[in-house]
Structures are given as structure tokens and as C-alpha cells.
Amino acid sequence: MVHINVxxxxxxxxxxxGYELRRYxxxxxxxxxxxxxxxxxxxxxxxxxxxxxxxPTSDFSERADIAxxxxxxxxxxxxxVLRSQxxxxxxxxxxxxxxxxxxxTFQTHMVHGLLQTSGYARAVLGAVDSANxxxxxxxxxARQRILExxxxxxxxxxxxxxxxxQEIGGEAVMREQLESLLSHENKPNVNIQVLPYGVGAxxxxxxxxxxxxxxxxxAIVYTEGYGMGHPTANxxxxxxxxxxxxxxxxxxxxxxxxxxxxxxxxxxxxxxQQR
Numbered sequence: 001m002v003h004i005n006v007x008x009x010x011x012x013x014x015x016x017x018g019y020e021l022r023r024y025x026x027x028x029x030x031x032x033x034x035x036x037x038x039x040x041x042x043x044x045x046x047x048x049x050x051x052x053x054x055x056p057t058s059d060f061s062e063r064a065d066i067a068x069x070x071x072x073x074x075x076x077x078x079x080x081v082l083r084s085q086x087x088x089x090x091x092x093x094x095x096x097x098x099x100x101x102x103x104x105t106f107q108t109h110m111v112h113g114l115l116q117t118s119g120y121a122r123a124v125l126g127a128v129d130s131a132n133x134x135x136x137x138x139x140x141x142a143r144q145r146i147l148e149x150x151x152x153x154x155x156x157x158x159x160x161x162x163x164x165x166q167e168i169g170g171e172a173v174m175r176e177q178l179e180s181l182l183s184h185e186n187k188p189n190v191n192i193q194v195l196p197y198g199v200g201a202x203x204x205x206x207x208x209x210x211x212x213x214x215x216x217x218x219a220i221v222y223t224e225g226y227g228m229g230h231p232t233a234n235x236x237x238x239x240x241x242x243x244x245x246x247x248x249x250x251x252x253x254x255x256x257x258x259x260x261x262x263x264x265x266x267x268x269x270x271x272x273q274q275r
Contacts, residue, residue, distance in 0.1 A: 007052060013084040014052045017077050022050040024068040039063035055085065055135045058142075082142035085135065093222055093229055097153075098146055102213040104245050106158045106195075106204045109166055111177060114144055114155060115184070115192075120177040123169030147190065156191045158248050160204075164194065164265045175270035178262050185259050193252035194261050203247035211241055 009019035025035050025046075032050070033043035041060060048054035056064075061074040083094050097103065097114070105112050111120060122137045146153060167174055184190040195202060210222045218233045221241045232238075253261060 007050075012052070013077065013081045014055070017056060017074065017081050018050045018052045020070075020073060020077070021046070021056075021064060021068075024064075024070050024073075025050075028068055030068075035064070035067060038067045055138060056081065057138065079142060079145060082139045085139045087227075090229055092231060094143055096212045096220060096222065096231065097143060099214055099217075100153045100212040101215050102154045102156070103210065104156045104213075105210040106160075106208055106245065106248055107163055108160045108204065108208045109162050110168065111159065111163055111181070112157055112210075113140055114147065115157065115181060115190075116140065117173070117177050117180045119169050119173040123173055152189050154189050154191075156193075156249075158193045158195055158204075158245075158252050161194055161196045161261070161265075164262060165269065167269075171270045175266055178266040178270065181262055182259060182266075185255075191255055192258055192262075193249065193255060194258040195248060195252045196261065199251045202251050203244040209241055209244075211238070211245060 007015045007019045007022075009016040025032070028035075030038070031043065032046040036043040036046050039060070040063070045054060045060075049056050049060070056074070056078060058075070058078060061078045064070070065072050065074050083091060083098075086094055103114070110124065113121070116124070118137055118141055121140045122133060125136050125140065126133045147155065164178065168177075181192055184192060195204070207223065212220045212222065214220075218235070219238045219242075220231050220233050221238050222229060222231045224230065252258065
């Protein structure tokens, strides 16, 4: 007799996803292998997802939804599943991102997670710990779906010039990352400014921070340390950080000049001639 691992669908979003996948598959009269043949995945992978040992992907969810006639249930569950896989201390931040109508962030040395490419994210996440790297990368990239909503938040990012020049993942990864930043150049809800080295001392010397604004709720400031996050709605801190951000925007290059600097660094530092 084949041992079937019985999942508690209330244990976690991943367990619930696996439970529903198995329920729809069995209702369709399909084995794991048969479903795999239909959606071009292995039966082994389907078994791992059904037993909450492997994270599903967007492509897998869409194919399974069509094959099993779920009405899009698995695809709707996927963002919740992926968000639940974030570190516990960061899950609240992901919820803030998902609810915010405006996000203002200043980054001192690295591209913000909402704008990272897969190669860049993989290099950042794997710098110290390479365990489950592909799943952790997928989870980080899933946060970017908020920018594709029907009513996406306005994202305003100020990057220190150091973020453009700090070579993370190698030249090819950096070139792809800078090209990705430039791809947002004409999107009204994504605005990228660069704070050049030439400004000298500036309002962001204390470090990176992000300001979330909501419809009807108080704004929240988020800062991050090693393995921990610090969100606060303290009105004095929010007021101070809002003022700091105004000063950073005033000191940063314009959107047009920022794009030009990104393009310049991309060609001079990571261009084909360099390789």
C-alpha cells in the first residue's frame, strides 16, 4: 500500500495549497504522473508540492488551474503561499508593501528588492547562505507582483551611486540589473533617482529606510538591521524621515539625469567592451 502523507490544510498556506492540489487532482481521477504529463511537470514534483515539501511556481499554478478546472484557485493562493515563506520578521513588511498606495525608499548600497532581477536577488541572498536559494529567490521576486496590480502603488526609489557600482553577482548580472532599472524609465508608477557621489554629506547618511503610505491609515517607516526589521508608526519618526526623504530627493539627480547616469555606468563598467 502506498503511504499517503495527510496534510492539515490549516497548518500553513503551503499545506493548504498542497491539500487543494491533491483534492482537485483526485476529483479529476488523475494520478500524479498523469497530471504531470498533462502540465509538463514530473509526477515526483507534484507529489512534493502536494506534501508541502516544494514551493509551487506561477507557471505550475496556472497550468494546474487549467488542467484541473479550479477556476484559478491555485494562482490566487500562490502569493499567500510565497509570502508565508519569507522570514518571520519580514512578513509584516511584505504585507505593508501589498497594502501601500505609495512607497518611498532610499537605498545606500543595493537595489531594493522590489526592483531586483533574479540573478541579482540570487547573488544577494546567497552571499552568506546558499541553502534553498532558488526557492528563496522566487519568494523575493514574488513581492514584485504588487507593481503589476490593476492599481499598483507608486514606488519612488532613491539609489546611492554606490548601488550602481557595487558589483553584485558579476558583470553580466549587474548589466542585466541596470538594464532592468532603465526598463522602468517611462512607467509613471515607478520612479528612480540616483544620489551621486558628488553631493557629499546628505540626509541619508544614517542608512537605508522605506516610508509606506496608505489610504486611511498612518504612514509607517521601516528600517532594517541584521536579521531583523524595525517598522514604526511613531509620528515623530515618520515626520523626520519624510523630511529626510524630501532633502534626498532635492539632492538627487532628476529622473532623466538619473537614467543617463545608470546608462553610463552600465556601458562603462559593465559593457560588452569590458568583458
